[in-house]
Every structure is written in structure tokens, then in C-alpha cells.
Amino acid sequence: MRLSSDRKGSDGLFLYFGVQNLLWMQGLQNSLYRTFVEKDRYMAFLKGIGVTLEISFFAVLLGTAIGVVVAVVKHMAKKHHFLRPLEWLLDAYVLVIRGTPVYVQLLILNTVVFASVQNKILVAVITFGINSGAYVAEIIRAGINSVDKGQFEAGNSLGLRDGAVMRLIVLPQAIRNILPALGNEFITLVKETSIAGTMAVNDLTKAAERIGGATYDLYTPLLSIAVIYFVLVFGMTRLLNLFERRLARSDNR
Numbered sequence: 001m002r003l004s005s006d007r008k009g010s011d012g013l014f015l016y017f018g019v020q021n022l023l024w025m026q027g028l029q030n031s032l033y034r035t036f037v038e039k040d041r042y043m044a045f046l047k048g049i050g051v052t053l054e055i056s057f058f059a060v061l062l063g064t065a066i067g068v069v070v071a072v073v074k075h076m077a078k079k080h081h082f083l084r085p086l087e088w089l090l091d092a093y094v095l096v097i098r099g100t101p102v103y104v105q106l107l108i109l110n111t112v113v114f115a116s117v118q119n120k121i122l123v124a125v126i127t128f129g130i131n132s133g134a135y136v137a138e139i140i141r142a143g144i145n146s147v148d149k150g151q152f153e154a155g156n157s158l159g160l161r162d163g164a165v166m167r168l169i170v171l172p173q174a175i176r177n178i179l180p181a182l183g184n185e186f187i188t189l190v191k192e193t194s195i196a197g198t199m200a201v202n203d204l205t206k207a208a209e210r211i212g213g214a215t216y217d218l219y220t221p222l223l224s225i226a227v228i229y230f231v232l233v234f235g236m237t238r239l240l241n242l243f244e245r246r247l248a249r250s251d252n253r
Contacts, residue, residue, distance in 0.1 A: 031220040041211050048207035049228065055124045055203065056190045062129025063189070064182065067136025070094065072166055074137075075144050079162065090137075097134035103195050105131055110199045124196040132189055139181045143174030179247065183240040187233055194229070204228060 036042040070090045077087035097105070106127045114123045147170050155165030175182075197206030208225040212218035 031215075031217055034215045034217065035211055035220045035224060038215075041214075044202075044207040044211060045204065045224070045228070048202060048204035048225075049232075051121065051201060051203045052190065052193050052196075053232075055121060055128060055193045055196060055201070056186065058125045059128035059132055059193070060182075060186045060189055062125060063132025063136050063185070066129065066133025067138075067140050068171070070133065070137035071140035071144060072171075074141060076162060076166070094134045094137055097131055102128070102131045102192055103198075106195060106199065120196075120199050120201045123199065124193065124201055128189060128193060128196075131192075132185060135185060136182065139178050139185065140174060143178035143181075144170060146177050147173050176247075180240065180244050183236075183243070187236050187240070190232060190236070191229065 034041075036045070070093070073083060074087050074090055077083035106124070109127045109130075110120070110123050114126070117123055144166075151169050151173070152162075152165055155169045156162070160168070193203060194205045196203045197209065200206075204225050208221035209218070212221040215221075
């Protein structure tokens with residue numbers, strides 16, 4: 001009798017957890033349907049991914065341009081003393097940008113500096129570009145310092161000016177050395193753009209917030225974009241690792 005009652009108890013417990021698991025699966029299915037399928041809400045996610053990648057791409061281009069200029073000027077200032085005041089100004093730029101949160105920078109540029117600008121994607125590109133430029137400048141400066149000083153002397157001995165030596169000889173070698181670091185900066189930038197939704201930019205995070213408000217379920221949209229961000233970053237990381245291996249093979253030839 002006791003064995004029979006124990007078996008009934010275990011069967012009942014198994015049935016209980018089976019029913020709970022079935023109900024959970026049905027609830028998840030309903031949540032995913034409301035989040036992605038109902039009213040074609042998946043289109044909002046696709047558009048959000050496009051906006052996120054657009055901001056990241058143009059911001060990293062702007063940041064790279066700023067970083068190159070800052071790094072080159074700071075390096076040239078060591079030899080040309082008339083550039084020292086500009087070097088101090090650029091040092092202050094790097095110090096302030098790296099010492100303040102990007103979210104605060106976004107709020108200042110959006111609500112104060114570019115308050116009248118209607119194109120918020122442009123404001124986001126400028127903000128993240130300026131922020132990225134400070135970090136890229138230090139990356140490129142390290143790349144320039146990694147180039148043997150004999151390269152500068154060899155270029156000067158050929159009659160090239162310092163600017164030509166930097167442009168034709170030093171920078172190509174420096175950028176080749178720091179390409180993996182620049183790739184990591186782009187990956188970081190993709191994740192940082194998740195705060196662009198605070199300024200009414202319809203990026204991926206903003207799309208999730210709007211869908212969560214419409215379905216009264218923030219859990220599923222936010223968890224979904226977490227997965228999407230992970231897939232994007234994971235894919236970029238794998239591409240970067242593949243590029244680094246190919247670059248290493250070409251160096252060994």
C-alpha cells in the first residue's frame with residue numbers, strides 16, 4: 001500500500017511539473033507571437049537594427065578621422081613647438097571625453113549644443129564619433145609609437161617632409177598594427193549606441209521599449225534585443241578574429 005501511494009505521489013508530481021512546463025511554453029509562445037508576429041512588429045526590430053548599425057558605422061568613421069588627426073598632431077608637437085598649444089587643447093579633449101560618461105555627453109549635445117537639430121541620428125553619430133575619437137586617438141598614438149623611429153629618419157633622409165613621412169610611411173604601418181584594436185572599438189561602439197533611444201532615435205533598444213509598451217510585456221522584447229545584440233557582437237568578434245588570423249599569416253610570409 002505504501003509503495004502504491006508513493007508511486008501515485010511521484011506520478012502526480014511529474015504531472016504537475018509537466019502541466020507547468022506546458023503552460024510556460026504556451027505563455028512564451030504567446031509572448032513571442034505578440035512581440036514579433038502580431039502587427040508585423042518584427043519590422044520594428046529590423047529597422048532598429050538598421051539604425052543601430054548606421055549610427056555605429058558613421059560614428060566609427062568620424063571617430064577614426066578625429067583619432068588620426070589628434071594622434072598625429074600630438075606626435076608632431078614633440079618636434080614642432082608651435083603645435084604645443086594645440087597639443088594641450090587636444091590633451092584636454094581626450095581627458096574630458098574619456099573622463100565623462102557617454103550618456104552625459106549625449107544629453108549635453110542633444111539638449112544644449114544641437115537642441116535645434118531635428119535629425120537625431122546625426123546628433124547621435126556626432127556624439128558617439130566625438131566620444132570614440134578620444135579612444136581611437138590613444139590607440140593610433142600607441143600604433144605610431146610602435147613604429148621604429150628609424151622609419152622617420154629614413155623618410156627624412158630621402159628628402160620627405162615630416163607630414164609626408166607620417167602619411168606615406170608611418171601611418172600605414174601604425175594602422176596595420178592597430179586594426180584589431182580599432183575593430184574592438186567598433187564592437188564597443190555598437191553596444192554603446194543602445195542609449196541613443198533616450199533622444200527619440202528609433203534604434204534597437206527604443207523599438208523594444210515601444211513594443212513592450214504596446215504589449216504590456218517588457219520582459220520578452222528586452223530579452224530579445226539582448227539576444228540580438230549578442231548575436232551581432234558575436235558575429236563581429238568572429239569576423240575580427242578571422243581577420244587577425246589572416247593578417248598574422250600574411251605577416252609570416
